[in-house]
Amino acid sequence: MNATVTSRFSHRMEGVPRSFIREILKVAISPDVISFAGGLPNKELFPLEELRASADKLMSGSDRNILQYANTEGYLPLREKIAGRYARKGIQVNPENILITNGSQQGLDLLGKIFINEGDAVLIEEPGYLGAIQAFSLFRPRFVTVPMTHEGIDTEWMEQAIDNNNPRLAYLIPNFQNPSGISYSEETRHKVSDICRRRMLYLVEDDPYGDIRFEGAPKHSLHHYLPEQTILLGTFSKTVVPAFRMGWIVAPDEVMERLVIAKQAADLHTDYFTQRLIYQYLTDYDIDEHIALICHSYGKQAKAMMAALEHCFPKEVHFTRPEGGMFLWVTLPEGHSSMRLFERAIRENVAFVPGNPFYVDKEDVNTCRLNFSCSNEPEIEEGVRRLAKVLEM
Amino acid sequence: MNATVTSRFSHRMEGVPRSFIREILKVAISPDVISFAGGLPNKELFPLEELRASADKLMSGSDRNILQYANTEGYLPLREKIAGRYARKGIQVNPENILITNGSQQGLDLLGKIFINEGDAVLIEEPGYLGAIQAFSLFRPRFVTVPMTHEGIDTEWMEQAIDNNNPRLAYLIPNFQNPSGISYSEETRHKVSDICRRRMLYLVEDDPYGDIRFEGAPKHSLHHYLPEQTILLGTFSKTVVPAFRMGWIVAPDEVMERLVIAKQAADLHTDYFTQRLIYQYLTDYDIDEHIALICHSYGKQAKAMMAALEHCFPKEVHFTRPEGGMFLWVTLPEGHSSMRLFERAIRENVAFVPGNPFYVDKEDVNTCRLNFSCSNEPEIEEGVRRLAKVLEM
Numbered sequence: 205m206n207a208t209v210t211s212r213f214s215h216r217m218e219g220v221p222r223s224f225i226r227e228i229l230k231v232a233i234s235p236d237v238i239s240f241a242g243g244l245p246n247k248e249l250f251p252l253e254e255l256r257a258s259a260d261k262l263m264s265g266s267d268r269n270i271l272q273y274a275n276t277e278g279y280l281p282l283r284e285k286i287a288g289r290y291a292r293k294g295i296q297v298n299p300e301n302i303l304i305t306n307g308s309q310q311g312l313d314l315l316g317k318i319f320i321n322e323g324d325a326v327l328i329e330e331p332g333y334l335g336a337i338q339a340f341s342l343f344r345p346r347f348v349t350v351p352m353t354h355e356g357i358d359t360e361w362m363e364q365a366i367d368n369n370n371p372r373l374a375y376l377i378p379n380f381q382n383p384s385g386i387s388y389s390e391e392t393r394h395k396v397s398d399i400c401r402r403r404m405l406y407l408v409e410d411d412p413y414g415d416i417r418f419e420g421a422p423k424h425s426l427h428h429y430l431p432e433q434t435i436l437l438g439t440f441s442k443t444v445v446p447a448f449r450m451g452w453i454v455a456p457d458e459v460m461e462r463l464v465i466a467k468q469a470a471d472l473h474t475d476y477f478t479q480r481l482i483y484q485y486l487t488d489y490d491i492d493e494h495i496a497l498i499c500h501s502y503g504k505q506a507k508a509m510m511a512a513l514e515h516c517f518p519k520e521v522h523f524t525r526p527e528g529g530m531f532l533w534v535t536l537p538e539g540h541s542s543m544r545l546f547e548r549a550i551r552e553n554v555a556f557v558p559g560n561p562f563y564v565d566k567e568d569v570n571t572c573r574l575n576f577s578c579s580n581e582p583e584i585e586e587g588v589r590r591l592a593k594v595l596e597m
Numbered sequence: 598m599n600a601t602v603t604s605r606f607s608h609r610m611e612g613v614p615r616s617f618i619r620e621i622l623k624v625a626i627s628p629d630v631i632s633f634a635g636g637l638p639n640k641e642l643f644p645l646e647e648l649r650a651s652a653d654k655l656m657s658g659s660d661r662n663i664l665q666y667a668n669t670e671g672y673l674p675l676r677e678k679i680a681g682r683y684a685r686k687g688i689q690v691n692p693e694n695i696l697i698t699n700g701s702q703q704g705l706d707l708l709g710k711i712f713i714n715e716g717d718a719v720l721i722e723e724p725g726y727l728g729a730i731q732a733f734s735l736f737r738p739r740f741v742t743v744p745m746t747h748e749g750i751d752t753e754w755m756e757q758a759i760d761n762n763n764p765r766l767a768y769l770i771p772n773f774q775n776p777s778g779i780s781y782s783e784e785t786r787h788k789v790s791d792i793c794r795r796r797m798l799y800l801v802e803d804d805p806y807g808d809i810r811f812e813g814a815p816k817h818s819l820h821h822y823l824p825e826q827t828i829l830l831g832t833f834s835k836t837v838v839p840a841f842r843m844g845w846i847v848a849p850d851e852v853m854e855r856l857v858i859a860k861q862a863a864d865l866h867t868d869y870f871t872q873r874l875i876y877q878y879l880t881d882y883d884i885d886e887h888i889a890l891i892c893h894s895y896g897k898q899a900k901a902m903m904a905a906l907e908h909c910f911p912k913e914v915h916f917t918r919p920e921g922g923m924f925l926w927v928t929l930p931e932g933h934s935s936m937r938l939f940e941r942a943i944r945e946n947v948a949f950v951p952g953n954p955f956y957v958d959k960e961d962v963n964t965c966r967l968n969f970s971c972s973n974e975p976e977i978e979e980g981v982r983r984l985a986k987v988l989e990m
Contacts, residue, residue: 212765212799214714214736217855220862247661255664256656263649268640271648271838306699306864313863317735321607338862342710343607372605406605445664447869462610469613469731470706471699475868476840 216322220341224334224561234553238587240574241555243382243530249498250445251489258484274476276468278304278452282483286438286452289491295427297436297454303463304474308412308437308451312339314470315373315408315435315453318462320345325371329357331533331562331571333382333410336375345372347564352381354524356388359395366403373406378426380413380529383562383573387527390423397429406459410437415495417528418503432456440482442530443495448478502530508581509574512588518597523574530577533559536570537597543568548594554587609715613734617727617954627946631980633967634948636775636923642891643838644882651877667869669861671697671845675876679831679845682884688820690829690847696856697867701805701830701844705732707863708766708801708828708846711855713738718764722750724926724955724964726775726803729768738765740957745774747917749781752788759796766799771819773806773922776955776966780920783816790822799852803830806922808888811896813920825849833875835923836888841871895923901974902967905981911990916967923970926952929963930990936961941987947980 262270277283283299290297305311312335320326320343328336330349337347348369350362357376366374376396378388388396400407409426427434439451455463467473485491506526513523513534522535534556536542542558549555559571576584655663670676676692683690698704705728713719713736721729723742730740741762743755750769759767769789771781781789793800802819820827832844848856860866878884899919906916906927915928927949929935935951942948952964969977 212712213855214710214712214717214765216714217711217858220858244666247665250661250664252656252661252664256653259652259656260649263645263652268643268645271643271645271840272640273637273834273839306868309862310864317607318610319605319607321609324607335862335865342859342862372607441666445870446666447664449864449866449868462606465610465613466735469702469728469735470863471703471842472728473842475699475842475871477838478868478871 216342216344220338224557236553237550237555238553238579238583238590239555240576240579240587241557242575242578244575244578245442245446245498245530246501246577249501251485251494254489255445255481255485258488259481261488262480262484270477270480272476274473274479276464276473278302278474279476279479279483282479282486283452285483285486290454293422293425295425296431297427301454301457301460303453303455303460303467304479305451305453305467306449306471306474307441307446308410308439309335309339310449310470311437311451311453312336313342314463314466316340316343316345317466318459319372319406325369327362327365327369327371327374328564329376329381331383331559332375332564333377334561336410337561337564340375349564352384352386354386356386356392357396359392359399362396363399366399366405371405373408374400375408375410376426377410379411379423380416380526380531382413382529383531383557383559384533385524385526385529385531386533387423393424393426394429397426400433401430405433407434408437409434412437412439412442413529415443416499416502416530418499418506419527427454435459443491443498444482444485448475448482450474450478450482499528502528502577505576505579505581505584506532508584509576509588512585516588516592517595520597521595530575532574532576534572534574536572538570540570541568542570542572545572545594548596549591552590552594554590556591609735609737613731617950629946630943630948631946631972631976631983632948633969633972633980634950635968635971637968637971638835638839638891638923639894639970642894644878644887647882648838648874648878651881652874654881655873655877663870663873665869667866667872669857669866671695671867672869672872672876675872675879676845678876678879683847686815686818688818689824690820694847694850694853696846696848696853696860697872698844698846698860699842699864699867700834700839701803701832702728702732703842703863704830704844704846705729706735707856707859709733709736709738710859711852712765712799718762720755720758720762720764720767721957722769722774724776724952725768725957726770727954729803730954730957733768742957745777745779747779749779749785750789752785752792755789756792759792759798764798766801767793768801768803769819770803771816772804773809773919773924775806775922776924776950776952777926778917778919778922778924779926780816786817786819787822790819793826794823798826800827801830802827805830805832805835808836809892809895809923810921811892811899820847828852836884836891837875837878841868841875843867843871843875892921895921895970898969898972898974898977899925901977902969902981905978909981909985910988913990914988923968925967925969927965927967929965931963933963933990934961935963935965938965938987941989942984945983945987947983949984
């Protein structure tokens with residue numbers, strides 16, 4: 205009887221990966237574990253006092269509409285602030301083309317909804333962001349993967365993959381990619397835009413980490429090269445706080461129009477009180493000053509991790525050297541299994557994410573994602589030492 | 598060129614209705630308009646001061662995790678509070694079977710995702726809730742509609758409709774239905790549960806208004822009769838504030854498991870800060886005392902509207918007499934068009950929602966939804982007088 209009831213679920217639930225990280229983190233919750241597994245920003249840097257003052261100010265006013273239903277697109281003054289921040293980076297966007305979402309993750313869900321038919325090709329990076337793989341999977345696409353090089357996505361491979369598969373979307377993270385930490389070179393950005401322009405392909409540029417640059421000069425957004433076909437995803441999760449689930453999509457008119465319909469069907473609008481709260485915070489405080497603090501701290505942590513890896517790991521193990529973001533990517537010699545390394549590591553009380561969930565069609569890989577934003581420098585050094593001990597080479 | 602880019606949207610965007618109410622409300626924003634069109638709770642009743650104190654208390658603590666990423670299911674103590682409120686109404690649910698969502702609207706989206714394949718039948722009431730029609734539409738179902746009687750859904754029709762169409766889900770609002778204001782009789786609830794039990798069909802019981810009863814005795818939830826196949830949707834939008842987008846789903850284990858996967862892919866989790874804030878409010882204040890205020894106020898407003906309709910409208914116009922909720926439902930004599938009435942009404946500065954969007958396959962109907970929660974008694978009397986003036990009979 206139960207079997208009959210259960211078979212009433214939709215086909216789309218069959219192909220969706222369980223959250224690998226979720227499962228893996230269950231073993232990493234002991235306080236003795238030094239965890240490089242999470243993807244959390246450092247909570248010590250959250251502007252708690254400032255947000256408290258902002259909330260108090262907001263709720264001391266007489267505007268009861270801060271607690272009412274609101275429009276689907278989001279609070280216009282907040283969208284204007286976001287457009288203003290883009291303008292200061294040389295990216296011209298109209299506030300009317302910004303939709304407030306529940307974190308960038310919801311942006312992925314809405315884009316999946318409006319673009320992907322079952323069986324459609326979607327181009328992603330390899331390794332690729334597993335949140336995007338999960339969100340898109342529910343719409344049953346065929347993933348077309350293009351490998352990353354140290355200059356960003358492999359553009360020759362990308363061009364061929366597009367011509368062979370005619371994807372609906374290309375999903376890319378040009379700045380400090382999750383999981384690899386790699387940033388696209390200016391030349392790669394230029395080439396990617398050219399390739400997509402000629403094929404009239406929409407680019408999704410996911411940019412959660414762009415502001416968290418601790419080294420090198422900022423590079424151009426893909427939106428700079430191809431504004432009419434670039435859909436930008438942004439978020440306050442890494443620069444202010446993640447709890448609010450406050451992100452946004454910048455999209456051309458014809459995409460925006462459909463996103464608004466999908467957003468309304470999905471949840472009417474994003475938490476309006478929190479939209480007003482973050483607007484109050486942005487009005488009363490200097491977010492760039494705050495971001496500078498985060499960059500300073502993550503930069504030191506990243507350097508500590510790179511130095512420790514350099515010092516403790518054999519030369520055969522390679523790792524990326526991110527100029528920003530929260531992750532770096534370790535590649536073990538051919539034939540080594542990061543899953544087996546994880547099992548040994550966890551016994552030594554150190555955790556990371558084996559590369560598996562960042563691939564759509566590989567089972568046992570030799571790559572690992574290490575997060576450096578949530579551990580202080582002594583923890584990082586000790587954690588890397590523990591990892592080195594179980595490397596078995 | 599633009600045409601080629603545009604054709605890259607998914608098929609599912611073709612069949613989704615634009616928001617009729619959204620379009621219609623654009624003409625109803627003048628301050629001279631008395632609007633019975635909206636679906637908003639009365640903002641004068643929002644517990645602004647209490648929420649301000651709760652926010653201050655929450656943010657004065659040293660727990661920085663209130664601003665961090667959180668688990669997908671939601672804050673467990675909040676889910677325990679929700680389970681506790683159900684228990685006091687005689688409904689036994691395990692907090693582990695409660696998923697916190699962005700309002701009940703997101704519950705509808707997630708249920709659509711996990712249950713509906715393209716072309717699957719979904720049973721809904723006629724007239725039915727347009728938010729559900731919108732959310733489900735994105736998964737391209739075939740809607741099977743069952744008419745409402747004054748005792749709730751027509752159970753004989755329902756039984757036949759199920760046998761003829763084998764739907765995936767039956768979506769019902771047993772208490773103070775939107776748009777009709779009708780409540781199912783105890784007998785209808787019993788019959789509905791029996792029908793679904795025998796066919797192993799999942800019931801979705803959407804209950805945004807159940808607490809807002811201003812007359813008569815509470816009736817049993819469908820969950821009481823059929824716990825193993827009833828999926829309950831609840832929300833704080835009508836009892837506390839809508840801005841927070843704080844709702845929940847109660848679901849059996851096998852449904853919950855899939856909902857969590859879909860929720861994680863959709864947006865990782867609901868705004869955690871607001872979850873903590875509403876928990877703080879529920880801990881420090883008596884929500885039942887607050888709900889009593891709302892019931893008292895809406896009850897007076899509903900009575901004023903019913904008295905005015907009785908007094909000003911001809912006998913040929915019928916209307917429902919809700920015991921709770923925010924809406925009543927007017928039926929004009931056969932052959933009259935509520936859309937034409939709307940056009941005349943708006944010129945007299947009174948607005949309502951013509952019945953059209955609450956049907957999936959009817960174009961020009963003779964029914965109207967009137968909201969009474971957002972206007973005070975003199976406004977209600979004046980608005981009904983204006984409406985009566987343009988009735989043209």
